Amino acid sequence: MTPWTVLADAAGNLYPARMQMALSLGWHIVFSCFGIAFPLITVFTEWLGHRRGDEHLTALAHTFAKAMGVLFAAGAVSGTLLSFEMGILWPVLMDRFGEVYGFPFVLEGFAFFIEAIFVGVYLFGWNRLSPRAHMLSALPMALSGMAGAFFVVAANAWMNNPTGFSLDDQGRVVDARPWAAMFGPSTWPQVVHMLLGAYMVTGFTIASVYAVGMLRGRTEPRHRAGLVIPLAFAAVVTPVQIGVGDWIAKTVAENQPAKLAAMEGLNRTMAGAPLSVGGIYSGDRMRYALEIPDGLSLLIHHDPHGVVRGLEEFPADQRPPVNVVHLAFDTMVGLGTALLLLSAWFGWSWWRRRRVPASRWFLRAVGVSGAAAILALEAGWVTTEVGRQPWIVYGILRTADAVSPAAGLYLGFYAVAAIYLVLTALTVVVLRRLAASPATPAPQEVDAEPPERSSGEAAVR
């Protein structure tokens, strides 16, 4: 191949490779949230059931555990694809920086190994282990889920804020220090924000399934508990998440000023910068936005006259696509605020009356809260990832230079899109069945029910 065709291929591969990465990650993240947060919610329900001697709660926990098994399986297969894609799509990134930031992935491998083992133990051990041993077996699962998230997000935080290495004059890494790279300035805010986000997604989504059930007239105790327990988890976490959002925004302002400026569509560096809600950025300024005077300066510096840097300070080829980032950021913050209100409504009613608000509007709101939380999470990641553009490693390596030049790579995107379409449909079918009939086994369980006999045939499995 001549150098020219190699270049042409790299250019042609860039867009589909990004889309493929975004699609795979965007899909995986939803399921990994359940891998992070579902174990604790499930084992809490189980514990409550044993403590109160309440059969309904124990049965509910069993249903939770099965749903967790299905979601875990979906998370595991999509994660496997991701591990391949990191190298297949971005070999230059791995080549140049694998030794610096690949390390957390090694630890992540262990964390998921432990998690996969104990998901097997937990589901298999239902009714086989003593309640105590069984609940204990959930703890490694909960811990390793969170640890796994830490490691992956630490790797992402490194891409946002690369630390722990030096470059020689040809741009080659010398003196890689993987431990230091894992604990860069973005790591803690991003990890905490992600973990809380996972609890919000999981809590609101499960609660919304039961809320829809209650709207359809299913109000037995088991159903109520299915709404209240996950919702309580989510409602406790939400206000904290908003606070952490403030922390993470400050970290971004400090380390990635171009991203922050894009999040707010701020062109000029100024004191007393406004907070822009909605609107479109064109011709180097925000149009049609609702502006809250001094809002941004207050948020970032806790001072109405604080100076915020605008996009004008960065050469045009170092600015992220403003509209996507701004819109995604507003979506996240808007939905986060809405979920905060919902949590407050629930908390108030529980505090004063020890019950779920009676209004059907409450159930409707909970019914959509799961989708809202997932959307907020995706929007947050779009803010982070698109806001980092055009860099794959902020300030050091451009995304366009990291993509594989291999011929035909772009075709992978179409295949991945088709596969995820099928996979999503299947997951939904299986979860719906699980909701309709709690006897449905989870993938890790062995005692599968035989299939319908009505067709007169023996089992096909």
Added chain:
Amino acid sequence: MTLAEVVLSIMFVGLIAYALFGGADFGAGIWDLLAGGTRRGARQRDLIERSIAPIWEANHVWLIFVLVVLWTAFSGAFAAVVSTLYIPLTLAAFGMIARGAAFAFRKSVTTLGMRRSLGAAFAFSSLVTPYFLGAVVGGVASGRVPPGIAAGDVITSWVNPTSVLGGVLAILVCAYLAAVFLCADARREGDDVLADQFRLRALGTAALTGLAGIAGLFVLRADAPRLFDGLTGRALPAVLLSVVAGVAALVALATRRYLPARAMSALAVTAILLGWALAQYPYLLLPEVTIEEAARGRATLVAMLVALVGGAAILAPALVYLYVLFQRSADPHAPPSRTLSR
């Protein structure tokens, strides 16, 4: 041994574990494919299902482990391999998705049609995935991956005699391991008829694998002379060990001693993988890049070693617990539990 060799060896232990556990897992899927019609194959499929249900996820994390160790400690060589061989790797990843999802979901669906198509997806992807992985090994072992990003030919690097050999051998080895493992599972369930069925299959695939191995030597001599020289030179003891263990496994199978058969067949596969490693030593990418040249900075390697040792200390007891739990509850007289294996 240098530090880089230690880290690479640990990776190789992971690779062997994947070949054994993941391989048997794939093989079980291949037998599922060949179990025959819906009615006739039902009992075999039941056994297969029960044998892999609780552990299939854990079995496949070994591969992730291999990938992450390579990309951290040998980033450049890793980037060269995956960018040149991206087509079979992508196809293998798709196969894993199809396999995992179909296996996970098929027992949760009830309609016969859905079950059939998911079952077919599971079985078919069990067949093609090891092929592609074997083809990748063939491409690397025959020196078709030069250093550099996508520097090799994206087609001939995996469509070549050594890769075909690697793919076919991978399928045969998976099927063979699974048949041997399933014999003991069936016996433990007290189903001697089923055990005998799998015994015959184990013997058959053993014969086929042996034939393919012998034919393979000629392929390698023509297509990958360096590897051939290594295998018949430095790595000869490992190759011979593999042959001896393979024959011992045959004897054990013939006399229905299934547990020794398991051990011997696992040894045979391990030895042949070791043979490959020895034959290629000291090169990571034949014929240019040695392990030392490919290894990255010392701080990274040390961190890796700490993580690998510490991680193994946590992982090993957990894995042992998993397998012990399943084997213990595999007692056929303890009613609710049905058998599990490995």
